[in-house]
Structures are given as structure tokens and as C-alpha cells.
Amino acid sequence: MLERLIFTAIIGYMLIVQIFNAKLIRPLIETRGRAWVYEQTVKSAWGLTLLIVALVFLFQVPLSEIGLKFIPEPGDEEAWQIFLISCVLVTLIFVFYLLVKISSRLRNALRPYYELDLEKLLLPRTKTEEQAWSAVSITAGVTEEFIFRGVLLYTISLYIEVPNMTLALIGGALFGIAHAYQGVKGVLTTGTVGFGLGILYLGMGVLWPVMVLHILLDLIAGPIHVDAKSD
Incomplete structure (x- = not known):
């Protein structure tokens, strides 16, 4: 019972903070700059993840369950x-990411x-900034998949027993809200991606392939607006 309540409280707190961040992100970028926002994003994501990892070991959650x-x-x-499809x-x-990196025509099309x-x-x-974005992408792929696919779906399953499709749908909706x-468009897009990643994860029970997929999807966005003549 305590395990369920603590995981629920942490994830609920994170969702509330993200909703409030919706109003803060623009002025923070405009006043502090992208590099500062990237750095704070990486620090806060890993801090929360390490806390949850500690709780996983404290409550002796089987690692295979997440x-x-x-x-x-x-x-x-x-x-x-x-699993093979995911690979x-x-x-x-x-x-595709490598092609985006080397092809200006493809970047223009995207x-x-x-x-x-x-x-x-x-x-x-x-x-x-693109180099710093790579750190953000890796951080988001690892920490968000661990939290939203591994821990969140595990926590939901402690409350209710539903088919994988329903579980992935709930997880995807919460993932969208976190963005x-x-x-609105971003919430719908990330929610749909979260649903798809949830289906893959629940189908194979292995988290690392969806982490890598998430990282790559974020990395693809990195070069899109970068000026070839920039520093």
C-alpha cells in the first residue's frame, strides 16, 4: 500500500509541476536562454529518476516488473x-537520424x-545548442521511459487490472499531459507517441528498446532549425 501511494504521489507531483511549467517555459527561454533551460531540464529529470530508483530498491520492486x-x-x-520488431x-x-544529420534537403522537408x-x-x-540538445534527448529518452512506461504503468497495475491496450492508453494520455x-498539438502528438511506445513496451516487457526509440525521435528534432553557419 505504501509503495503504491508514494509512487502515485511522486508521479502526480511531477504531472502538476509540468502543467505549471507550461506557463513558465517561454519566459524562461526568453530570459535565461535555451542552454540554461536544457541544463535545468537534465538536472531535474535525473534527480527525480534517481529518487525513484532508490524507492524501487527500498520497496524491493522486481526489476522485471518495470x-x-x-x-x-x-x-x-x-x-x-x-522485441525483434522494436529492434x-x-x-x-x-x-533516418543519420540522414537528417547529413542532408539539408531532408531537414528542410521536415x-x-x-x-x-x-x-x-x-x-x-x-x-x-544542438550538442546540449543531445544531452536533453538522451536524458528524456531514458528518464521519461523509465518513469512513464516502467514505473507509471507498474503503479497503475497496482490499482486496476486492465488489458495492455487500455493500460498503454492511460499511460499515453498522462505522458501527453506531462508535455x-x-x-494542445504537442499534447496530442506526445500522447500518441507515448501510447505507441507503451504498446511496444507492454508487449515485450523490455524497456531499453523504447528508451532508444525515444532518444532517436528527440535527436531527429535537434538539427532541424540549426543554421549550418552557426558556431
Whole structure:
């Protein structure tokens, strides 16, 4: 009971903070700059994650219950099929990311999909900022998947027993709400992505492939608005 309440309180607090951040993110970027916001984002995300990791060990949560294993259970054919599909997706998106990095034509083609005012304000504009964005992307991929796919879905399952599709839908909706600072379109987009990643994770029970997918999706956005002549 205590385990369930504490995990619920932490995740609830994080969601509330993110909703309030929706009003703060723009003035913070305009006054402190992107580099400062990137740095604070990385620090706060890892701080919260380390706290939750400590609680996982304190409450002796089986690591396999939150996806912290390398491969699916032996003999689970469906989980292995989804695991292999996820690995193929990782490979394809990694290749796509490399193409985005080297092809200005592809970046120009993708730019209209990253044209929300807040996206243009938040995404890096210089090569130095792009390097810092890489740290943000890795942090977001690891910590958000650990929290929103691993711990959150585990916590929900302590309250109710529902099919994986429903569990992924609930997790995706909360993941979208956590990105309220991106506006309605951002909430819908991230919620849909969160739902898809949740389906993959719940199907194979392994967290690291969805972490890598998340990292790559964020990394792809990095070079979109960077000026080739920037520092």
C-alpha cells in the first residue's frame, strides 16, 4: 500500500509541476536562454529518476516488473516478435537520424513539422545548442521511459487490472499531459507517441528498446532549425 501511494504521489507531483511549467517555459527561454533551460531540464529529470530508483530498491520492486531486463522471457514467442520488431524500428530510425544529420534537403522537408512557436523557441539554433540538445534527448529518452512506461504503468497495475491496450492508453494520455508546455498539438502528438511506445513496451516487457526509440525521435528534432553557419 505504501509503495503504491508514494509512487502515485511522486508521479502526480511531477504531472502538476509540468502543467505549471507550461506557463513558465517561454519566459524562461526568453530570459535565461535555451542552454540554461536544457541544463535545468537534465538536472531535474535525473534527480527525480534517481529518487525513484532508490524507492524501487527500498520497496524491493522486481526489476522485471518495470522493464529493467535485457531480453523478453524465454519461450514467450509474442514478446520476442515484438522485441525483434522494436529492434528493427530502432535500426531504421537510427538510419533516418543519420540522414537528417547529413542532408539539408531532408531537414528542410521536415522543418514544417516543427514549426510551432514553442518548438522553434525550444529547439536548438546553433551547433553548440544542438550538442546540449543531445544531452536533453538522451536524458528524456531514458528518464521519461523509465518513469512513464516502467514505473507509471507498474503503479497503475497496482490499482486496476486492465488489458495492455487500455493500460498503454492511460499511460499515453498522462505522458501527453506531462508535455502540456507544448500546447494542445504537442499534447496530442506526445500522447500518441507515448501510447505507441507503451504498446511496444507492454508487449515485450523490455524497456531499453523504447528508451532508444525515444532518444532517436528527440535527436531527429535537434538539427532541424540549426543554421549550418552557426558556431
